[in-house]
Amino acid sequence: ILNILYIMTTLPFVISIPSHNRLELLEKKTLQFLKKHDLYGNVKIYIFVAPEEYDDYYTKYHNNKDNVFVVKSLLGLNKQRNFMRDFFPVDQKILYLDDDINDVQMLDTNETNLRKILIKDFIRMKVKNAYLGSINPTNNLYFCSNKILDGLYLAVGCYYLEINKKYKCLYLDENVTDEKEDYRRTLTFYNFFGSVYRNDSICVNHKYNGSKGGMHDQDRIKNNDLVCNQLRIKYPNLCMVINKKDKLELR
Numbered sequence: 001i002l003n004i005l006y007i008m009t010t011l012p013f014v015i016s017i018p019s020h021n022r023l024e025l026l027e028k029k030t031l032q033f034l035k036k037h038d039l040y041g042n043v044k045i046y047i048f049v050a051p052e053e054y055d056d057y058y059t060k061y062h063n064n065k066d067n068v069f070v071v072k073s074l075l076g077l078n079k080q081r082n083f084m085r086d087f088f089p090v091d092q093k094i095l096y097l098d099d100d101i102n103d104v105q106m107l108d109t110n111e112t113n114l115r116k117i118l119i120k121d122f123i124r125m126k127v128k129n130a131y132l133g134s135i136n137p138t139n140n141l142y143f144c145s146n147k148i149l150d151g152l153y154l155a156v157g158c159y160y161l162e163i164n165k166k167y168k169c170l171y172l173d174e175n176v177t178d179e180k181e182d183y184r185r186t187l188t189f190y191n192f193f194g195s196v197y198r199n200d201s202i203c204v205n206h207k208y209n210g211s212k213g214g215m216h217d218q219d220r221i222k223n224n225d226l227v228c229n230q231l232r233i234k235y236p237n238l239c240m241v242i243n244k245k246d247k248l249e250l251r
Helices: 003-009 024-036 051-061 077-087 112-125 183-192 218-233
Strands: 016-019 044-049 068-072 093-097 102-104 132-136 150-153 159-162 196-205 241-243 248-250
Touching: 016 024, 016 077, 024 051, 024 102, 024 132, 044 051, 044 077, 051 068, 068 248, 077 183, 093 150, 112 159, 112 196, 132 183, 183 196, 218 241, 218 248
Parallel strands: 016 044, 016 093, 044 068, 132 196
Antiparallel strands: 093 159, 102 196, 132 159, 150 196, 241 248
């Protein structure tokens, strides 16, 4: 028991935030979320930005005292994700966050210390040989449960966990749209490792597609439909496509 408690209190993880054109919003959203949950200053936070935005982000956020590091990366989410995979060492435990997340919601009110929850999640992932971890992707606790699951579960891009691996198949194709990169990653990890971890007692407090910046300079509906069809063809036994009113939906 003492050994487990020691591991739980010392197990290192870092936080990785890709950001684009959200210099002010990052502070109002994600960094406030990290401060609320006592992660800011206590866990190393890496902010990855395109070269042309680096100086502004560095001036505003880089702070060695609080373990906040701005890293010059690449423009484009697929390229950024691949850059981050290369940046961190193999087996590094990483919490990936969007730059405009509001908060998370917790079904279990007996344990609300997010750092402890994350440490437990990483331990469970390691035990289950799952290298991609997720939470409930909805914005509503009604759809959550107090279950710890592993299987084919979407690891939504705004909040997901990884134990870093550098197998060639895990890198995103930089020549395709950034749209639904979280679906691509989820299917790739499941297809390769056979499982995606989920802590279903937590969901996001996040407005999807609601903030300027990020990917919102792209034709998202057109790209969404393109990716849905591509993934349906590539993984016919793992997903299906539903026709919605204005776009396709992947399930």
